[in-house]
Amino acid sequence: MPASERAQRRRSPDPAQLRAWRAYIETAQVVRSTIGSQLLADSGLSNGDYAVLLALSEAPGHRLRSTPLARAIHWERSRLSHHLGRMERRELISREGSATDNRGAEIVLTPSGTTAFRRATVPHLRLVQELFVDALSAEQLAALEDASRALGRHLQERLDGTAGESG
Numbered sequence: 020m021p022a023s024e025r026a027q028r029r030r031s032p033d034p035a036q037l038r039a040w041r042a043y044i045e046t047a048q049v050v051r052s053t054i055g056s057q058l059l060a061d062s063g064l065s066n067g068d069y070a071v072l073l074a075l076s077e078a079p080g081h082r083l084r085s086t087p088l089a090r091a092i093h094w095e096r097s098r099l100s101h102h103l104g105r106m107e108r109r110e111l112i113s114r115e116g117s118a119t120d121n122r123g124a125e126i127v128l129t130p131s132g133t134t135a136f137r138r139a140t141v142p143h144l145r146l147v148q149e150l151f152v153d154a155l156s157a158e159q160l161a162a163l164e165d166a167s168r169a170l171g172r173h174l175q176e177r178l179d180g181t182a183g184e185s186g
């Protein structure tokens with residue numbers, strides 16, 4: 020067997036690693052789906068709406084250009100553009116010309132968007148507490164945060180490496 024094939028086989032997850040992966044993706048999907056369904060029922064906001072409103076609420080002046088907004092919520096710009104159109108029709112956000120750059124618009128949190136976000140936040144955070152925080156000990160939460168940050172760093176390094184190779 021060639022060395023490259025042996026190396027490839029060693030890089031495949033073993034059964035314990037696959038169990039961890041499956042537990043992670045299946046549980047994360049149930050948590051996101053449950054929280055998303057309740058968020059929509061409580062506030063009329065989707066997970067995507069909430070992510071956009073959260074990012075804008077934390078941005079200076081409650082405004083961001085689309086590229087930084089897409090990066091903040093980990094979406095492709097085309098997906099974000101379509102979603103922003105729907106949010107704009109619902110008057111949750113507006114698009115305004117940039118005071119410092121004529122090349123594009125800034126996405127701005129509207130007063131209606133601020134109100135919708137504030138109304139959604141308390142029940143949303145209560146559900147996060149109930150479904151996520153209450154299920155884990157302080158030690159498990161710390162370990163999960165540590166593991167999530169390590170995974171995030173690994174993914175960012177991979178993205179940075181890929182971006183450097185293609186450009």
